[in-house]
Amino acid sequence: MSTFPAIDPATGQAFAEVVEMDAEQIAAVVDAAAAAYRTSHEWRFPVNRAQALRRLRELLAEHAEELARTETRDTGKPLAQARADVAVSTRYLDFYAGACDKLEGRSIPLGPETVDFTVREPWGVCGQIIPWNYPLQMITRVAAPALAGGNAVVLKPSELASQTPLRWAELAVQAGIPEGMVGIVTGHGQAGAALVQHPEIAHVTFVGSAATGTIVAKAAAERLVPVELELGGKSPNVVFADADLERVVPAVVKALIQNAGQSCSAGSRLLVQREIHDELVTRVAAAFAGLSIGPGLEDPDLGPVVAPQQLQRALSMIETARTDGARVVTGGGAPEAFPDRWYVEPTLITEVTPDMEIFTEEVFGPVLAVTAFDDEAAAVTLANDSPYGLVAGVWTSDLSTAHRVAGAIRAGQVFVNTYGVAGGVEIPFGGMKRSGYGRGKGMDAIWAYTQVKNICIAL
Template sequence: MLHHDTLFIGGDWVAPAGTDTIEVISPHSEEVVGRVPDGTAADMDRAVAAARDAFDNGPWPQMTMAERAAVVGRLAEIYEARQAEMAGIITTEMGSPITFSQLAQAPQPLGMLKYFAGLGATFPVEEERPGLFGPVVVRREPVGVVAAVVPWNVPQFVLMTKLAPALVAGCTVVIKPAPETPLDSYLLAEMINESGIPAGVVNIVAAGREAGEHLISHPGVDKVAFTGSTAAGRRIASICGEQLKRCTLELGGKSAAIILDDCDLPSAMGFLSMASLMNNGQACVAQTRILASRNRYDEVVQAVAEMVTGQQVGDPADPATGIGPLVARRQQERVEGYIRTGIEEGAKPVVGGLDRPYDRGWYVAPTVFAGATNDMRISREEIFGPVLTVIPYEDEADAVRIANDSDYGLSGSVWTADTDHGMDVARRVRTGTYGVNMMHTLDPNTPFGGFKASGLGRELGPEGLAAYLETKSIARLG
């Protein structure tokens, strides 16, 4: 069992203000696998004070961006040497299949560190433009102290979309991991200490909702970067709006995969097994609405059902496992509630249903619904589990209409033999990311974020770095 009794604040391991602890429960065995302090408002105050002092008085914001990028590059080297350890911890604490952890949970954060280190080495901090009365220098400066609030599903990936650009920009950061997945952040803290990042630049306090809201509301925080549910995002947006505090919000999704009639189904199913079911279905970008024309509807339903039944359900530490348990009992009960709702609404589970695969562990049966319409709750609400809904459409215009008939706009895909035509479909679907005959892979060089209730702002790419910079215009005569 991994046991930590301190918090990472101001470059040191410090005793928490309170005595409560967070127990990390294995989703597979339902046994305690870790224990860490449960951060309090006082701990958040101390972390913000350390970050504030490091920003206002420390060397980090005064370094050139290229100098900071070099330090982030050193962090990437340290991370690379320990990424296998990181993958194992994430699988242990939240049940992600080890193959997915080794493919994405650890390597993608490493890729982001490397990308932003490279971007920061050449990013233009100042540029001169002609003004009405003489030259004007447009300068980019760090936004200040950042509160990074991250969820449990891909904890390091989501954290690095915030931490890597914030560090390169010159910000200081207070990280609040989710209480379900605090263990990976302790490994990261060890790496940060080794990298040479100055004390107080990064602070980590695992805590629940109350202490998290205290951090978000703290007057010493200049920007909030949040990934999580749309309901929580609305609450954070209201706090930031009241304080005129900068924020970026990466929220929920209910993405649609459009299967056109000329699609090669076996090829599409090979990709959709990842796009729809990755991380046990606990992914905001998951393609959980499968849109099929009435001409090929039964054929698509059968192909999706075969794809899902081909996934081995079991111990996430087993490399043969394709789908593991959900993160917590409440999540298991929530997803089963949606399966029950789908049945009550008249959809038919052609695979899966309410019979649990195992008596122990927070498993649900991967489920495919047929006979569904886009107005059902299983078609409109983010389930966050291995539940797919196959929805019929009349023609291509109807497919685009259904894809856009959603409160969300995060991701999506189209599957067709004609990629140029697929690009035309992609331009008509209102989402922040999209794939033609593939899942959008969240390339570090391209912006990620959503339309509508899927969030505000963009992460990754140059746009992701710009989100941690304020722009200043300096005019001069002579």
């Protein structure tokens, strides 16, 4: 059996082995999920699904420290952030356990001699491909609503971070989810391709890059399988001159450095009204200078990026920004304290213009690009001048400005005087433009994992 190592980004050392599954092994997992879906009759009852998801929630809570430490070793993120990921995962299970029996249909009046009504039914076996940045949160976020809707799930985690999804699947069986109903397939890109192409896969969810999402969407389209895509982002925080900078600065810093900037929803662009540009840049630079950097298990503010290729991408994009004429105010390289390791200093870059790569493309590292604007119209233009449209933040004390700008920005989520809401379990999440289509989280996710059937009865 072929395997590959799970690498701790803080040390560069292997701490586990992961199976490189071939097409035959992947087919066996999908076939087992299909068999479980067809034969686990008790799973059809919402009350049974709800009970199993609640038991899984309790098991995640019981194993919280184990899961958090595994997540940190696998991804490099600070331990406090990994613990928060466990807590958010339990909230997902709470939410979707409570949603199982809320999938109601509706009646349609066609006259006294006809009864017409709708029901929501599962798709069958859902194929799900998730990235490496939030593996525990992500498996819970996509698998819980699919299971709540009555589906089976076969999920492929990233080859860079597979450990907590594998453990999640073990706990799911302990929780009473029928054997085979949750399957995990591991490996590199070919494993994802084999999963999407399997004829038993009836619904596909992909979270990752726009380039790979395009490939997944094409493969799903060839089989006429519905697909949900949550792709990249280059999300702006738009700060007007009347904003409360005491609130803005910590939010902007957190929106960037969470998971070392390796988040599709990271607030990686800072659009600032010119009157306060210099003051805000000075404050953010000072906040960056005060951040601690180190191995995730030591629980610093900022851990390593996940792999050497991610380090090189970040450093290369910073250097390109310099060459393009932007100014690096603070950071800009790898910290001297960690030679030959995968760390990037929190980096603040100003004088960024819309034609620069650093303005339009994801870094997936702790790099913040700053651009000044003069008025509201310019702010909206800059915010929308991106191929992505995932998240945005608007900061102002004027409610009218906030309402107009939030409505004008093309993004799936817009926050006003905040950025993110502790996981956002209850609210729909997804993108516009190259950030994908479909919505996860909240009730939108469980609706996406079910389909409407109409039943018409002549009396």
